[in-house]
Amino acid sequence: MQNTGTLKLETRGDREIVMTRVFDAPRNLVWEAFTKPELLKRWFFGPPGWSLAVCEVALHAGAAYRYVWRGPDGTEMGMGGVCREFLPPERAVCTEKFDNPWYPGEALVTTTLVEQGGKTTLTLSVLYQSSEAREAALKTPMEHGVAMGYDRLAELLASFPAQANEKGAGAP
């Protein structure tokens, strides 16, 4: 089993990104943290200074959801979609489309939670409509200056000095 706290990120095929992360908590708590707006707002806000200003969640298949992030200078970034599958506390499949279409088309996001020995493995797959769309989406954290600028990421990393140093030591 993977270590808690290590984010594994990989590409699969030419239009999918798969993230795996283990949390030291039972699955129902992780599911709550992903589906309750008051909890989502506490962790899912991106770089420091940003907030998850609008958080409307889907709670059954066929329902729509919508998130809007707001930056320190008032910049907003919104996205939303429809959940096609919704199986608490183990699986959700939802479409994802940003208001500002920095990648073409919509993506299909599959969230899976598996619990083992009190720990939960989250697998998050994002399937884009084309390899170009995936590339554009991955570039965003760097080039889309608004939400996820490099400088803010640096601040974020500086606020976790221990982990940042570990990462530095492991880099090639």
Added chain:
Amino acid sequence: MTPHRLDATFAALADPTRRAILARLASGQASVTQLAAPFAMSQPAISKHLKVLERAGLVSRGRDAQRRPRRLEAKPLAQATEWLEPYRQFWEGNFQRLDALLDELKAHKKKRKRAKR
């Protein structure tokens, strides 16, 4: 790195046989015959995979004229990983906060259980 080059890298990495070839080459250079040995595949089939890897710049040929051993070229791989890095850091920031929140929720649940008794 140009988008085109990155496409070639990821297209090359999308195939399990090619990933296995790269894994083998990571432990040292090898001839086509040596590379084909662990796979239930003909040498021409392996050569085809090697061509894709060479076009993506992930594999090069050594000087030995007879064996033409293949070598792993690490740079495009490193660039492909670098490309994912900001995305990874963005999510990791969110997930580290989620870790803290989950600890809090766990403690809260325990307290409530105790209160019920």
